[in-house]
Amino acid sequence: MLFKIESGSTSKSGNEFQTVELDRQNVDYTDCSKRFYQVSRDFSKQYAHIYSARLNTFRNILAPAIKKKWSNTYKILKLCELRDKGTTCIIVGTIFKHQELKPSILKELSDQLEIIPQPTRTYFVADSDSLVLEDELQRIKLVGDCIDVHQVVTGVVCAILGSEDEDGIFTVKDVCWPGCHIQKPLPKLNEDRFTAEHMVSLHLLMEWLCGLAGSSEYQGEISNIVRVIVAGGVFANYSTEKVLNESDVIASAELVDSFAASLSAVVPFDLMPGCKDPTGIMLPQKPFHYCLFPKATEYKTFNRVSNPYECDIGGFLCLGTSGEPIKDIMRYSKLDNSLDVLKKTLEWRHLGPTCPDTVPCTPCIDTDPFTIYNCPAIYFSGNSDKFATELYKGEDGQRVRLVCVPDFCESQTVAVVNLASLECHSMTFS
Incomplete structure (x- = not known):
């Protein structure tokens, strides 16, 4: 596209116009x-597949980040491999956030049957929110000040450094995020x-x-x-x-x-x-x-x-x-x-x-x-x-x-x- 711009200038001979042609710049x-x-659009499949694919992808992405942050000091285990209570290790998994205010069709049906009107919400955060980490087979509750429940959401994959206590709760000592590529x-x-x-x-x-x-x-x-x-x-x-x-x-x-x-x-x-x-x-x-x-x-x-x-x-x-x-x-x-x-x-x-x-x-x-x-x-x-x-x-x-x-x-x-x-x-x- 060429632009034709006319800018007026005055000389002794009268009004003159200078024509300037501008090319639209192009880039590849x-x-x-x-x-x-x-993307596959097979609606007969369950959503577990996308979480499994996400976790497998991020295990490969997190491997060099884990080595860079913690070297080879700690073992990388799956949740089913947790045996020794109190032993510090690394778990790679997907964060799931328990939120009581989160919309639920089952809760909505229950509320309707009780004929109790529920206020419409657009924000679903509460102080009682908690985190669990899950992989292909199991999940475990997370506690600790190293991960802020209000700064993460369900679906994020990360590596957690910590240990499991006698009650089956995993205490987080540090977190490794995938980081910018x-x-x-x-x-x-x-x-x-x-x-x-x-x-x-x-x-x-x-x-x-x-x-x-x-x-x-x-x-x-x-x-x-x-x-x-x-x-x-x-x-x-x-x-x-x-x-x-x-x-x-x-x-x-x-x-x-x-x-x-x-x-x-x-x-x-x-x-x-x-x-x-x-x-x-x-x-x-x-x-x-x-x-x-x-x-x-x-x-x-x-x-x-x-x-x-x-x-x-x-x-x-x-x-x-x-x-x-x-x-x-x-x-x-x-x-x-x-x-x-x-x-x-x-x-x-x-x-x-x-x-x-x-x-x-x-x-x-x-x-x-x-x-x-x-x-x-x-x-x-x-x-x-x-x-x-x-x-x-x-x-x-x-x-x-x-x-x-x-x-x-x-x-x-x-x-x-x-x-x-x-x-x-x-x-x-x-």
Whole structure:
């Protein structure tokens, strides 16, 4: 796409206009979300398979982390191998969190039969919450100050150092988390390149992306935007209701398609689904059906992608979700900051540990698709309450730009990330 910017200058001969042509910058792009597209969807299977696959995967991931932290001082045992009470050892397992306020269909039915109205809850943490660690065969209760029950959630795999007492309770002396994965060297760019997440719906935003707003210098900067990612909720932005229904989808489909086509005409555009969009609710969510976008699909720059979504933009790995796993972790812990939760999931090396316990997901069999196999350069979460960003620096030199992208229909705000420096700022269109 060429931008034609005319800036007026006055000479003795009258008004003269200087024409400047700006090329939209291009970078290499690879969709790395294959594991989300091709996940097994055999609904005859139980969810025990995904926990088993997760535990097997993280045993291999935790092995070098355990050796680095504790050397070969202690034996690594399974729960069924615990024999000597009081002997310090290492157990690798999946955390399960007992929460009395956690929703239960059996409890709901019991309450209904007793005709006792129950208040609607959106936060399920109580002081009585406790932790157990489980592997393929057994589980054991955890106690100790080294692990905070309110800073973890069900589904996280870790290594626990401690010992079992006479009552069959495991006292935790230390914890080893998987940690952020080693990051491949980030490429160095000579010029700024920008990506923006969750850009939707306003004509002002469209004019900004097209280079029709601002001075020629400012328009030159806009030409450096190389990709746009909408992190879910695009249909919700065209609805006046809090909950999207069938009539909203039908009424907004043409508007969404026109917007997607207009945006794809000027910049490569990746569209992720979200929990309020017309697609399956179970994670990983497949891309939108192409029939919803008859105009936009004419453009090769328009990409219907999955949720979660992973891609390589000019050598920078970009990974994120539409926000469902992050919000769910905040409901079941005392982690009340989206950036803190993003950091935790990096350290846990898992996009959504509460899948399938409290976030619906497909019953995967052989693999857990939510494992973070490669350390991203940009890690984002959509539909957040407000814009927030931070540069995460890992123990092994990892640099990850964390971005909480706000709900556009509430904030009219987008996030802009500079690939050259990993700096990030917000833009508001209101």
